[in-house]
Amino acid sequence: MKYDFKKIEKNSQDFWAKSKVFETKNDSSRKKFYVLDMFPYPSGDGLHVGHIKGYTATDIVANYMRMKGFNVLHPMGWDAFGLPAENYAIKIKKNPKEVVAQNIAKFKGQLQSLGFSYDWSREINTTDPEYYKWTQWIFIKLFEKGLAYQDEIPINFCPSCKTGLANEEVQSGECERCHTKVERKNLKQWILKITDYADRLLNDLEDLDWPEPIKEMQKNWIGRSEGSEIKFQISNSKLQIKVYTTRADTLFGCTWVVLAPENDLVKQLESKIENLNEVKEYIEKSKNKSDLERTELAKEKTGVELRGLRAVNPINGKEVPVWIADYVLAHYGTGAVMAVPAHDQRDFEFAKKYNLLIKEVVIPTVTDPIDPPKPDEPVVFRNAIQAIVINPNNNKILTLCWQKQPWTTFITGGIDDGEDATEAAKREIYEETGYKNLKFIRKLGGLVDSNFYANHKKENRKAHFQALVFELLDEEKDQISDKESAIHQLVWKTWEEIKNDGNLKCSEFNIWLDRFSNPENAFEDHGILINSNSFNGSDSETAKRKITEKLRKSGHGDFAINYKLRDWVFSRQRYWGEPIPIVHCKKCALRDPSGQGVVAVPEDQLPVKLPEIENYEPSGDGTSPLSRVESWVNTKCPKCGSEAKRETDTMPQWAGSCWYYLRFTDPKNDNKLISNEADKYFSPIDLYIGGAEHAVLHLLYARFWHKFLFDLKVVNFKEPFKKLKNVGLILAPDRQKMSKSRGNVISPEEIIGQFGADSLRMYEMFIGPFDQPAVWAKNGITGVSRFLENVCLSFEKNNKKDETIGTNLSQLINLITQKIEKSLFNTAVSDFMKFAKTVELTKMNKEQWDVFLKLLSPFAPHLSEKLWLENSNSNSIFSSLWPEAQNIEQQNYNLVVQINGKRKAVLEINKNLDRKEIENLVLGQKKIAFEVKRDKIKKIIFVEKKLINFVV
């Protein structure tokens, strides 16, 4: 008898189909468990071994929960609208409908060959009119609530797919599907107001049991930002420029304001702009740039000043110039920013290029860690300098090594009245060193606020230091006074040597070094304010609040919140999607111009079926292929009955997957999307498994629709997916993603033919930690295959009772149970292997085999079912109950003996011995006694039932 997996698989699968063990009833008297895979897109290539990893995990959980007594909902369906099927259909000149039907048949066959326990009676398909009728229904509800609107805006357009894209579908400036660079195009689009849900989408993340990185990605994508909106009055005009900023504390440093080229204000101000031609030319140029071009060419910022215009900074009444520049995004905030070049890198670069004023208003603050200010001493303020004198011959820097104190410093001194910083520095250098010939190189950024206690004067000092860099031209110097030379010695050192100088007394050092190495950086951190009138001395956080409050009082600003999230561009100019159920009626438009003649198709006329047409290739001119189907486009207005035209754009691929998980709870309902009872019983999803690539696509869109349906009271829970787990990718043996074009795809058929479905399932789990990527190793599967064969053959040999098996089996029950609960499938498989290694399977009796097979059944269902039935059971193993472990206490345990934390021995200890007895026993061991003399023991660390450590 050998392990004939082909026969076993067929028998088990036939048995399950006949006995219908995997069909789920809406039986609300039982505890439910809803475990779901992200349903696949049935492409022409079929499934590869990478897809199966997630499905195997959900199947293990489904089987396990079933045996735990839950009414498990574990369904499967097809997300079949969208580009891949359509493109493939165009290529092979067939209708997408036919192609999809073929692909689904292939996928379904593959899934069934793996013995997955899906309830196929609930199978759904997003391209089925009975399904998309409800997708359209949701759209109409969105429209009725004002959450679906039309607008002509510049959108991302993929020239290869010939359709508009949502923001989420653009990745680093490329189309998510085909990686073509996207273009900007002005198109009249249907847009969904997902931004209305931004705060709820963000806040409700908190309660979800999702992987932190996914939550983090959604948070970043939604991008909540707290700041202030500030109004700059335009001189000699009633108009104002509103800017959004998170750095109201830098308002005094604003030296110009910038509008996005698309900002409407530009048009309104045209009459005042002196260089209108230049401005128009610039606007025209930036219009044609894609977002990618705008950002990629970011190294060189461009802009044009609006000559003749000035804006008034509301905090100090100063007039500043107004610019337009395409580094300002029209769609974020107010489409205008205040430029603070001293404290914003982008503004800084812009100022350098166009020679604009840079005004410093925030400076970093440091406190001397060795001599911090003393609370009861007076504070004396000084403006001061530090001179960094470099010898260009060896790049060493002059430091002062103090005689009476263990200090190394730069040349330091106060600025006297009437002196500027450079003069003060030159004077100090001369006084302290005698060097006469120095070349001033540059100031090292702006000031630094420095706080310390001056021991020799018994006072606290608050100094604003300016660092200045000089080069020594020659060695010529005058003799300095004896008094001066007695204070310190001159020592030349490299930056590295100064950094590692243990006596360095310069809390500003890291700032100087950073500014020396990166001279072209604005100071963007928080700090304390200078040059800001009454706000001088406050810290950034406080200043943000106080400045905004002051503006609010004068009506020039207020606190504001912004989101990065943009509304969802929902139109696609392609054939293979749900038609948007809207009719455009000219007559209705005349009667009610505000409604623009946009009429929703009434519920009883749904679905608006996709017409079957010959030629469905995309046109690329921004219109959908449907617009060519006159017989379909021309219709009667459902409102007034006059001639009208259908909307020809279709919905994006994500529409169907936004609510499919709901339909599984009530898949055949003709009257409603789902019944309230079905939702109440099965929702929310207890475990959802899929790839991390949907973090800001499907998972965000679905949450949005779900919340909308919650508001409509169609669903009862505010979040659809209670617990989410990500499945790590399986890479081909060449460490690349598996894809047909790379020719590295490994198909399940290939593996099943050679090793069987159970081996494939177990290897998928054994390959590594579930959520991490793994590389498919051709030989890896032989280990699990040998294990299953061993199980099969051991069963055939006869049963004798072995007393030790009971304990081990009980341990195995605990291990497997915990590991399924925690998704540690890889070590669950190794636990089975370990068990088979320590226990002679042939010696297990009938009851022990029953238990063992139950544990194995979620992983290797075919073999387990077959042996279960052969072990004199008549019903499916999956209708049996999961085994409970009995606690069998061991008489002895292993104690680790360490000397100074190093393992020296492992002893078997009776559980009844107490600490003293154990110590004596251990020290009685020859080997230990040889190394540990009783009188030399400093300490004994004792960890109950685990370890004893002698410190000698």
Next chain:
RNA sequence: GGGCGAGUGGCGGAACUGGUAUACGCGUAGGUCUCAAAAACCUAUUCUCGCAAGGGAUUGUGGGUUCGAUUCCCACCUCGCCCACCA
């Protein structure tokens, strides 16, 4: 540039909450069986010194906390993923 995560044998990886590092599997070597080979089974397998008994080193690198660190803290290096002019 910002955020998140990860570095353990020849390879995939294991190690609970700070307590025997290298489980389990693959591969490799030797052996059993065989006329022979394959398969299967048995033994060995982190590195290093040693004939051996036994010793030493080791979880990316360097430091710290601790009786004891793969695990905690700090700095650095490398790789991966996501976002990227969001004011």
